[in-house]
Amino acid sequence: MRPKSICANNEPFDFSERHSILIRALPRSILDCTRHYRLNDDALFRAALFLRGLPAHLLQAPSPPALELEDFTLLSVTDRSLVYGLKGAFWHTDYGLRRFDTPIEFFGNRDASLATLILSFTTAPATQGRTRLVTQTHVLCPTRHVRRRFLPYWVVIRLGSGLLRRRMLSQIKAQCERRA
Structure with missing residues (x-):
């Protein structure tokens, strides 16, 4: 039996976070900007990736790759959302x-040694010509062993990950509103 989820709303996921922003643009434009967003264009993201790679460097182990959204599997595209997936042992140096x-x-893929990460971007109408862009990250750990391995990693990266996600939303907003 799976332990009760530690998510705030008791989702079937083991770990989740959610961030949103209001943007003065149409959903199609917002999703287009999101799909073409480059993580490595953000200096803070590059610095965080450098720090994430320090243990690998010190251990002379494989370093983490420089991830972009295009490295994720595109799982779903609608006129209001994008959903990406990534599977891995994220607590490993690479x-x-x-x-x-x-x-x-x-x-x-049913590899029980991997955590499954689902990253979604959803748009919803808001007030006064604005659209709300919501990003959610959900992680599912298929076994207790994977959950025990992922938990310390999540505790360490969660605040930084949330900061980077909010910066991403702000940068997408700025790009969309410049276009409008």
């Missing part, structure tokens, strides 16, 4: 990533 070309491959 994230222990597995690559999948299609959603069928992604969901068909």
Whole structure:
């Protein structure tokens, strides 16, 4: 039996976080900016990735890759949302990533040693010509062992990850509103 989720709203995921921002743009434009957003264009993201790679450097182990959204598996695209997936042993120095070309491959993989990360971007109408962009990160750990391995990693990266996600939303907002 799975332990009760530690998520605030008792989702079926083991770990979750949510951030949102109001943008004065149409959903299509927002999702276009999101899809073309480059994580490595953010100096703080590059610095965080450098810090994330220090243990690997000190241990002379494989370093984490410089991740971009295009490294995730695109699982779903609608006129209001984008959903990406990533599977790996994120607590490893190199994230222990597995690559999948299609959603069928992604969901068909049942490797119980990997955590599954789902990253979504959803738009919703707001007031006065604005659209709310919501990003959610959900992590599912298929076994207690994976959950025990992921938990310390989550505790260490969660605040930084949230800061980077909020910066990402702000940068997407700035890009969208410049276009409008």
